[in-house]
Amino acid sequence: MLSAFERIMFLLLVAICLVATANTFTMMARVIGRGRGALYLDELPRRVMTGIAALFTQGRIIRHRKLTSLFHYGVAFGFIFYGLVNIIDVVEGLIPGFTFFEGNIIGHLFRLAADLFAAAVLIGVIYFLLRRFAAQDPALKTRDNVKLMDRVREGGIAIDSLIVGMFILTHVGSRLMGASFAIAQHGPDPWQPVANFIASTFLSGLPPEALTFGWHLFWWLAVGLILIFMPYFPYTKHAHLFMGPLNFMTSPERTYLGQMKKLDLDDETIEQFGANVLDDLPKKHILDAYACIMCNRCQEVCPAYTTGKELSPAALEINKRYYIRENMPALASGATGGISLIDFAISESAVWACTACGHCIEICPVGNVPMLDIMEIRRDQVMMQSEFPEQLKGAFIGMERMGNPWQAQQSRMEWTAPLPFEVPTVEENPDYEYLLWVGCAGAFNPDAQKTVRAVATILHEADVSFAILGDDETCTGDSARRAGNEPLFQAMAEANIETLNAAKANERRIVTSCPHCFTTIGKEYGEMGGHYTIFHHTQLISDLIGRGKLRLNGKTLEKVTFHDPCYLGRHNGIIADPRTALAAAGVELLEMPRHGKDSFCCGAGGAQYWKEEEHGVTGEKVNANRYREAQATGAAVLAVGCPFCSTMMSDANREHGDKMQVRDVAELVVEAMGAPVATN
Ligand code: SF4
Ligand code: SF4
Numbered sequence: 001m002l003s004a005f006e007r008i009m010f011l012l013l014v015a016i017c018l019v020a021t022a023n024t025f026t027m028m029a030r031v032i033g034r035g036r037g038a039l040y041l042d043e044l045p046r047r048v049m050t051g052i053a054a055l056f057t058q059g060r061i062i063r064h065r066k067l068t069s070l071f072h073y074g075v076a077f078g079f080i081f082y083g084l085v086n087i088i089d090v091v092e093g094l095i096p097g098f099t100f101f102e103g104n105i106i107g108h109l110f111r112l113a114a115d116l117f118a119a120a121v122l123i124g125v126i127y128f129l130l131r132r133f134a135a136q137d138p139a140l141k142t143r144d145n146v147k148l149m150d151r152v153r154e155g156g157i158a159i160d161s162l163i164v165g166m167f168i169l170t171h172v173g174s175r176l177m178g179a180s181f182a183i184a185q186h187g188p189d190p191w192q193p194v195a196n197f198i199a200s201t202f203l204s205g206l207p208p209e210a211l212t213f214g215w216h217l218f219w220w221l222a223v224g225l226i227l228i229f230m231p232y233f234p235y236t237k238h239a240h241l242f243m244g245p246l247n248f249m250t251s252p253e254r255t256y257l258g259q260m261k262k263l264d265l266d267d268e269t270i271e272q273f274g275a276n277v278l279d280d281l282p283k284k285h286i287l288d289a290y291a292c293i294m295c296n297r298c299q300e301v302c303p304a305y306t307t308g309k310e311l312s313p314a315a316l317e318i319n320k321r322y323y324i325r326e327n328m329p330a331l332a333s334g335a336t337g338g339i340s341l342i343d344f345a346i347s348e349s350a351v352w353a354c355t356a357c358g359h360c361i362e363i364c365p366v367g368n369v370p371m372l373d374i375m376e377i378r379r380d381q382v383m384m385q386s387e388f389p390e391q392l393k394g395a396f397i398g399m400e401r402m403g404n405p406w407q408a409q410q411s412r413m414e415w416t417a418p419l420p421f422e423v424p425t426v427e428e429n430p431d432y433e434y435l436l437w438v439g440c441a442g443a444f445n446p447d448a449q450k451t452v453r454a455v456a457t458i459l460h461e462a463d464v465s466f467a468i469l470g471d472d473e474t475c476t477g478d479s480a481r482r483a484g485n486e487p488l489f490q491a492m493a494e495a496n497i498e499t500l501n502a503a504k505a506n507e508r509r510i511v512t513s514c515p516h517c518f519t520t521i522g523k524e525y526g527e528m529g530g531h532y533t534i535f536h537h538t539q540l541i542s543d544l545i546g547r548g549k550l551r552l553n554g555k556t557l558e559k560v561t562f563h564d565p566c567y568l569g570r571h572n573g574i575i576a577d578p579r580t581a582l583a584a585a586g587v588e589l590l591e592m593p594r595h596g597k598d599s600f601c602c603g604a605g606g607a608q609y610w611k612e613e614e615h616g617v618t619g620e621k622v623n624a625n626r627y628r629e630a631q632a633t634g635a636a637v638l639a640v641g642c643p644f645c646s647t648m649m650s651d652a653n654r655e656h657g658d659k660m661q662v663r664d665v666a667e668l669v670v671e672a673m674g675a676p677v678a679t680n
Helices: 005-035 043-063 066-094 107-135 151-187 194-201 206-236 236-247 283-291 297-301 313-326 328-332 361-364 370-384 392-402 439-443 446-461 478-482 486-502 515-526 537-546 566-570 574-584 624-633 642-654 665-671
Strands: 434-437 509-512 535-538 558-562 636-639 663-666
Touching: 005 066, 005 206, 005 283, 005 328, 043 236, 066 107, 066 151, 066 206, 066 236, 107 194, 107 478, 151 194, 151 206, 151 236, 151 313, 151 446, 194 566, 206 236, 206 515, 236 283, 283 313, 283 370, 283 486, 297 313, 297 361, 313 328, 313 370, 328 446, 361 370, 361 486, 361 509, 361 566, 361 665, 370 486, 392 478, 392 486, 434 446, 439 642, 446 642, 478 515, 486 515, 509 515, 509 636, 515 535, 535 537, 537 574, 537 665, 558 574, 574 665, 624 642, 636 642, 636 665, 642 663
Parallel strands: 434 509, 509 535, 558 636, 636 663
Antiparallel strands: none
């Protein structure tokens, strides 16, 4: 029990800390408020449930770094429970005679949980400190060629981690010691085994005055420390405890993992498109900086970072975070200006190294979207600064003038020539069931043409009524959008929507062999008024097999490994269908370690296909990294489901002496169909 003097002092401390906490949290809210748009709070009950789910699942961290995640669960759940413990401790300390359900099962279970969680938190935090400071886990470091603010490079994260670690150790350790002193004073408690052990081992025999002093000392350390730390929360990575769930709660709905939102190009009041300075980012992206735990999980899976480039999505978030941290009062008070993100958060080369693979979004345990920051910066670079890699000009001009980034001028129908049957256009078969969206690759790239022929053959053999747009089809604008050229994307989208609607594709189904076209038409045109039911060809094949419409010969093909395209598996969650198709084709599937949602990019996405790959310190190309992994499975065939992956893997295969065959799933299915069909 606290003395009257202690109670007065404590109330004073509570008042001071609450005012200081309100001040720093208000600053944090004001900084987030500088961003564009709004935090999403519609359907609030559902959003609150999303936040609570994120809190208790810890952003599903257990999918990766399993041991570290287990320790993190212990620390996180323990710390959450300690919120209740702190409140009850304060009330017990302040109100003479108050005890929390003493003598009944609720009180017993509460003390047991507090005792065990304290142990879990202490063990977990010691693990994290040892991992960072003793083992110096390389996963927590960032390579020198990546832009990092001086403060971070000079050990800012280590200091932050040390402060947070010591705070938790002292806070929770003191609470446990306080309970131990109480047991030493009042007798053993079977519901507090850890505190019992400490009391009986280290405290027995101490005089009553020492036990009373010990209890008071540790009560003040435990409760006083949390109060003093509260205003400091917005400055530390510990803010992720509540900013992470808040981030999940206030995120926009996305039609697919990395959905980019439409820019209103007609709004004449908008002077800045894309993000030049911090304020140009959406509010949610500023919140990301506060939520970031600096775990480097995103960096670890980033294909650009993995191959030595200047890009680390983690560094981008960390730089934003430290920029805010160092300028928080000024930013909160509305100071205008600010330096360009390119000058402190990310280098120009890093901006153009992103493949838009979405892995940084998928893996982030606090719901951050570094990829979308990069897309916003690219929009500024292209639309406001006219600064972008020279090679992209060719693709832009091709899309603008010829309707395709290849700058091809021939007919989009030439791929049909080798087929032993006619491929009808929508004019020739207006009652089609499926519109086969060929895509620019399918129309002009010889490898992709083989795939589209295979898809057409499957449709033909399965008696599916289909048609194509022929020369009326133009590029979807996917690369233009990912390269930051939103006006060009919107122009392409508007033209395609008009064509698709005139062909009544909005009343039918669309099938395509390109995951980028699949995503753009099916998941992005909606914002532009085009609503379509679209399938990737592996989905349709899987469906046709399921309905017995495709007869496969069941002969076992060679060993095959499947490379999940980022815009199929990760961005759209289509993992099973290609595998169903491959299984039906009789292949023995050998999975690469990075598959499904964890697939490693081929290196072509995010408009990389149209430019030179940025230089990295290792000199390794993204496709070479992936190809090595495919080869290590021992498979003879590298199956793909995207024309860009096909080219990238074929290039790597050629450079490695054609050790594998690179073939689309559709081609393997055609081979297993028995009917003699021409795909070449
Ligand atoms: S989208 Fe992919 S390439 Fe771009 S930053 Fe994220 S992980 Fe790296
Ligand atoms: S952005 Fe997410 S995954 Fe990347 S370092 Fe921050 S918390 Fe970790």
